[in-house]
Amino acid sequence: MKQDYVELRELLLAKREELAVRLARLKKNLTSGRSADSQEQAQELENAEVVDALGNEAQLELSRIAQALDQMKHDHYGECVTCGEEIPLARLKAYLFAERCIRCATAEENRLDR
Numbered sequence: 264m265k266q267d268y269v270e271l272r273e274l275l276l277a278k279r280e281e282l283a284v285r286l287a288r289l290k291k292n293l294t295s296g297r298s299a300d301s302q303e304q305a306q307e308l309e310n311a312e313v314v315d316a317l318g319n320e321a322q323l324e325l326s327r328i329a330q331a332l333d334q335m336k337h338d339h340y341g342e343c344v345t346c347g348e349e350i351p352l353a354r355l356k357a358y359l360f361a362e363r364c365i366r367c368a369t370a371e372e373n374r375l376d377r
């Protein structure tokens with residue numbers, strides 16, 4: 264692994280930790296007591312859906328983190344998927360999951376806009 268990425272790896276690991284804690288808390292809330300009142304039950308169901316959405320988001324981010332860590336392990340992290348150039352560290356720090364260098368990302372956006 265490139266020395267430059269040590270700091271980014273720390274960031275990813277910290278983020279993963281934070282997400283794991285958040286997910287655990289969400290699950291705990293989700294499984295805590297059910298009330299008998301039907302209106303409250305409806306409210307709880309709604310909350311459960313929100314929690315579900317938040318959970319999915321956290322899961323998605325966790326899988327992106329896992330992917331980035333895996334790429335670091337295999338020395339593919341920070342490579343632009345389009346041109347294969349190294350993505351500048353400053354960009355990676357701002358966008359930990361950046362897949363493309365700025366040039367290719369801009370080109371891709373323009374392509375999608377059309």
Ligand SMILES: [Zn+2]
Binds near residue numbers: 345346348364365367
């Ligand atoms: Zn590129």
